[in-house]
Amino acid sequence: MAYLLLEYLGGNAHVEQLSVHPSHARQGLGSELLDVAEELARGEGAEWLTLTTFRDVPWNAPYYRRLGFEELDSNELDDGLRAILECEALVGLTRWPRIAMRRRVN
Template sequence: MQQTYTIRRPTQAELSLLPAIEVAAAQLFLPTQHAFIAAWPPASLDDLQAYFAWHGVWLAADAHDTPVGFALAKIIDHEVYLSELDVHPDHGQRGLGRRLIAAVAAWGKAQGYRNMSLLTFNDIAWNSELYARLGFRPLAATEYGAELTIIAQAHIAAGLPASARVAMRAELEQLL
């Protein structure tokens, strides 16, 4: 029997469930050269509350309406920025990441935006290669907006290796 999933907005009370999903998803980094990410703390409830206030949180919920994945997005540089995408590994490989991205893209398009950007690893197949299959293309540093540049620099300052990071952009229409 195939499990049914829905993509929806969370309730404020459900925000407290998202860090556990992020921690579980981060365990996928353990066999990679970026295993240290598995030990990083998840998003704080204050950060999640800020995304919630901006209407920038989407959930993937299972057949029991339990959250099993989420996306965080905000507007930077006059485009949608996908800040985070996590799916619990027990529910991975079922298209939930793609569906969450499509929900974010639909929201961005309804707001009048044309593009979505993100920062990810260029040396892990389930990061940049997945996004490329969805229609994202790598950006040259000269294509970064001011806010994306600040976010990229903050990632590097936090310990993410610059050589392993890539900014990518896609037209929202491609992601629907």
């Protein structure tokens, strides 16, 4: 139905993967999972919830923007996010533009 993989990276909580089965899409499951991830991050003292995603795919970056995530410029990337983007490039994910995003943990 839906899942979220969360890891801690450089003191922040990083969403490694968020996936909702198409038969359960548009029911708020993704945003609920992100809220739970934020609660966990808050409990660990993280300042940011981060992720990497496709910039132009409608259910990727535009979706995360609607949920309060902001795109990071290359000069705002920490070593961990930079390494993730480099690894994604090595496996071919940069065929389409990828970005890193973050949302402040409240």
